[in-house]
Amino acid sequence: MLEFIFKQIPYNYKFKKQLLIGAFLGGIVTFIMIFLQPFGTYGFESNHKYLIFFGFGLLLFVMYFLWARIENLWYDYKSKKWKIKYEIISFILFMLISSLPIHFYNQIFLNDFFNSKYGEYEYLKHGIWFFQHSIVPIMLILFPFYIYLRNKFGELTTPKSLNEIDFYGINKGEKITIKKEELLFIKASENYVNIYYAKNNKIQYKIFRNTLTAINEQAPFLHKSHRSYLVNVSTIKNIKGNSQNAKIVFHHDGLDIPLSKSYYKTIKLALGV
Numbered sequence: 001m002l003e004f005i006f007k008q009i010p011y012n013y014k015f016k017k018q019l020l021i022g023a024f025l026g027g028i029v030t031f032i033m034i035f036l037q038p039f040g041t042y043g044f045e046s047n048h049k050y051l052i053f054f055g056f057g058l059l060l061f062v063m064y065f066l067w068a069r070i071e072n073l074w075y076d077y078k079s080k081k082w083k084i085k086y087e088i089i090s091f092i093l094f095m096l097i098s099s100l101p102i103h104f105y106n107q108i109f110l111n112d113f114f115n116s117k118y119g120e121y122e123y124l125k126h127g128i129w130f131f132q133h134s135i136v137p138i139m140l141i142l143f144p145f146y147i148y149l150r151n152k153f154g155e156l157t158t159p160k161s162l163n164e165i166d167f168y169g170i171n172k173g174e175k176i177t178i179k180k181e182e183l184l185f186i187k188a189s190e191n192y193v194n195i196y197y198a199k200n201n202k203i204q205y206k207i208f209r210n211t212l213t214a215i216n217e218q219a220p221f222l223h224k225s226h227r228s229y230l231v232n233v234s235t236i237k238n239i240k241g242n243s244q245n246a247k248i249v250f251h252h253d254g255l256d257i258p259l260s261k262s263y264y265k266t267i268k269l270a271l272g273v
Contacts, residue, residue, distance in 0.1 A: 010154030011082035017153040022064035030057030039134050052109045063098040080157045099135040169208030176206050186230040188212040226260045233270045
């Protein structure tokens with residue numbers, strides 16, 4: 001059992017597919033509310049009954065999309081390795097967080113919250129009841145669809161893809177994929193960056209329109225060595241000179257870059273020297 005929950009599974013990171021999954025889940029809730037009318041809602045009378053029921057599906061769609069964007073941060077933090085235990089925890093958190101606005105929506109449109117005499121205690125008490133008797137059953141119905149859709153539209157990160165870095169520029173079509181062990185350093189020059197890498201024992205570079213900060217977000221393992229440089233410490237041969245006039249030397253003849261005093265200790269620490 002314990003081994004099972006540590007198994008890596010596909011994860012959906014992309015904006016459009018997260019919207020699509022949210023739309024599917026919201027559509028299922030809308031169908032349940034309009035055509036099945038569970039939890040006594042068949043007795044609800046209003047000129048806008050079906051529009052109000054549609055609102056439950058729309059609200060779930062919005063909540064899923066917002067949660068998916070937060071979940072992406074978690075995915076990045078876990079080095080893009082998504083496991084079954086994370087999927088279970090994520091679904092439970094999504095269910096708990098979504099229940100708050102859904103309950104509030106229910107109270108406003110179905111229970112006439114603003115014209116009632118609900119106090120804080122009564123509202124909380126009803127919220128617990130609503131979670132147990134409405135949210136949990138709906139979420140249990142949604143769970144198999146939730147798992148199926150996320151697995152269908154998700155992607156499994158492989159060791160090979162983890163070893164490749166995608167760099168993007170601001171201009172359309174500016175993209176390059178570089179193996180991590182081939183990347184040397186990034187140099188900023190005004191509104192452009194030069195990405196230096198070794199390919200077939202030859203030094204090559206690609207110029208993109210972007211900032212050093214944006215590039216560092218795309219490859220957070222890089223270390224700043226100078227106000228205009230980011231460096232891949234795994235490709236450094238040694239550091240030449242003292243903190244006042246240091247240079248970073250690579251495993252290629254004649255290739256070095258400046259190392260400023262501000263980052264001298266940080267780079268040496270990263271190198272373990």
